[in-house]
Amino acid sequence: MDPSNQTLHPQPAASPPPHAPSPSPSPSPSQQQQQQQQRQPQPQPQPQPQPQRPPPEQGSGLLTVLFSFVAIALFILIPSTSSIKSSLSILHQVPEGHVGVYWRGGALLETITSPGFHLKMPFITHYEPVQVTLQTDQVRDIPCGTKGGVMITFEKIEVVNRLRKDYVYDTLLNYGVQYDNTWIYDKIHHEINQFCSSHSLQQVYIDVFDQIDEKMKDALQVDCTRYAPGIEIISVRVTKPTIPDTIRHNYEQMEEERTKVLIAIEKQKVSEKEADTKKKMAISEAEKNANVSRILMDQKLMEKDSARRQQEIDNHMYLAREKSLADADYYR
Numbered sequence: 001m002d003p004s005n006q007t008l009h010p011q012p013a014a015s016p017p018p019h020a021p022s023p024s025p026s027p028s029p030s031q032q033q034q035q036q037q038q039r040q041p042q043p044q045p046q047p048q049p050q051p052q053r054p055p056p057e058q059g060s061g062l063l064t065v066l067f068s069f070v071a072i073a074l075f076i077l078i079p080s081t082s083s084i085k086s087s088l089s090i091l092h093q094v095p096e097g098h099v100g101v102y103w104r105g106g107a108l109l110e111t112i113t114s115p116g117f118h119l120k121m122p123f124i125t126h127y128e129p130v131q132v133t134l135q136t137d138q139v140r141d142i143p144c145g146t147k148g149g150v151m152i153t154f155e156k157i158e159v160v161n162r163l164r165k166d167y168v169y170d171t172l173l174n175y176g177v178q179y180d181n182t183w184i185y186d187k188i189h190h191e192i193n194q195f196c197s198s199h200s201l202q203q204v205y206i207d208v209f210d211q212i213d214e215k216m217k218d219a220l221q222v223d224c225t226r227y228a229p230g231i232e233i234i235s236v237r238v239t240k241p242t243i244p245d246t247i248r249h250n251y252e253q254m255e256e257e258r259t260k261v262l263i264a265i266e267k268q269k270v271s272e273k274e275a276d277t278k279k280k281m282a283i284s285e286a287e288k289n290a291n292v293s294r295i296l297m298d299q300k301l302m303e304k305d306s307a308r309r310q311q312e313i314d315n316h317m318y319l320a321r322e323k324s325l326a327d328a329d330y331y332r
Helices: 029-039 059-077 083-088 165-175 179-197 201-207 209-227 245-330
Strands: 091-094 098-104 107-113 116-119 125-131 135-145 151-163 231-238
Touching: 091 098, 098 165, 107 165, 135 179, 151 165, 151 179, 151 201, 151 209, 165 179, 179 209, 179 231, 201 209, 201 245, 209 231
Parallel strands: none
Antiparallel strands: 091 116, 098 107, 098 125, 135 151, 151 231
């Protein structure tokens, strides 16, 4: 087609789009600078390289298993001291002065072991040491009411007792490991209250206080011999009871007055003894003087008697001489 023959048609002018925004005023230089800074791409943070972990060694798992096995073996084989560990360990130690008793499934076994190392089944058999030598149980703070209604408290009562070895199984079967709670601690409370309720404060605190030890010992031993023959009561030590302060003050005054009376009596006895001594000394002195006078008189009498006898002898001699002279003159 020849281009010269083409008819030129005028192109219609482009109409502005509807709702075209009106031209805004030109921005200031500072705003243009801020827009350019915003259009600039921000630098992206570079990812940090992850640290490389060393590959796991093949022997670490074996060492862990070995150490775990050794720890469990030591825990089981080392002699047990606590009640929890005694159920887990195989080896256990019975201390001197004790015997070992065992429970399996909660049932007491008849096996009684002597002091030393022993073996048992872990997790199944439970072990407890039981003392068979002398032991002292201290019962504290025992309140009781006297016959007159006064409340007093025994701060401490010591009971020395012993569980016989051949009665360990029977005693634990009937009363458990804490058998002394039944036959010593609870029994002491009962016997002290029985004793106080039948005696006055004067008797408990002063008059028969020195007899309480033996009475408690006999009362405990009677019931133990009847119901728990393996328990032997050696002795009972009772401390002085604590009484109300007002009553204690009165007793202290009474004791002070009694002490004064005793001192006066002792002084009187001393005075009487001194007077008696002086009397005896005077009597002794008088007797001594009388004896001296008697001796002197006897001496004088003896001297006079001796002089008289001497005179009689002289007279006899004179008469005999005169008679012999007279006879001589007569026969001359």
